[in-house]
Amino acid sequence: FQSAAESYVNKGHRLESNFIYDCGKLVGGSGGIQIYQSGDNRVTRNEISHMPRYGISYKGLRYGCLPKTMYGQAVTFSNHWDYLHTRNNRTIGNDIYSVCRNSLDYGGIESWGPGRDNLWESNAVHDLDQALDWNAWAHILFADDASHYLTIKNNILYHCHGGDATGAMMMKNIGEEIVNNLVADCTLGRV
Numbered sequence: 001f002q003s004a005a006e007s008y009v010n011k012g013h014r015l016e017s018n019f020i021y022d023c024g025k026l027v028g029g030s031g032g033i034q035i036y037q038s039g040d041n042r043v044t045r046n047e048i049s050h051m052p053r054y055g056i057s058y059k060g061l062r063y064g065c066l067p068k069t070m071y072g073q074a075v076t077f078s079n080h081w082d083y084l085h086t087r088n089n090r091t092i093g094n095d096i097y098s099v100c101r102n103s104l105d106y107g108g109i110e111s112w113g114p115g116r117d118n119l120w121e122s123n124a125v126h127d128l129d130q131a132l133d134w135n136a137w138a139h140i141l142f143a144d145d146a147s148h149y150l151t152i153k154n155n156i157l158y159h160c161h162g163g164d165a166t167g168a169m170m171m172k173n174i175g176e177e178i179v180n181n182l183v184a185d186c187t188l189g190r191v
Helices: none
Strands: 014-016 019-021 031-036 042-044 047-049 054-059 090-092 095-097 107-112 119-121 124-129 138-143 151-153 156-161 166-169 177-179 182-184
Touching (some): 107 124, 124 138, 138 156
Parallel strands (some): 014 042, 019 047, 031 054, 042 090, 090 119, 095 124, 107 138, 119 151, 124 156, 138 166, 151 177
């Protein structure tokens, strides 16, 4: 490709109404659905359970990890969004449970370094337990590093349990919006 815009070819997919169960037997860090450098996708009405780490995972390459130049252009914080294609994804109405069964640093829905303007809405994430270390770092909805301009709204999180370092949601990004989520019947270190 000659430019970032020209390289944005992996997009517009629909992952809808699937039953994804008991995967990741050979790859312990896997999940039911992983979106990497793919945007403008819809992930809706899937049932995902019995995964070792994630239900749904969004991956990119955050600023600071990207090369200093791409396609002959200097990569800056202001233009690095052009190179991150995990953007404008809609994850809506999924039922995710009994995932994160063999991992730490997990999320029922998780992201690390994706592009902008992703949405997690009206998902049910439930029946997660800290299996390896009760007090380890984990979140039910885990907007990890550089998950900027992510909207998390109208999700229901219930029957999730863990110790001091386990939380319902992570908010540590620019322009992140967390609105109208319900956390019920959970034993967690923090919301």
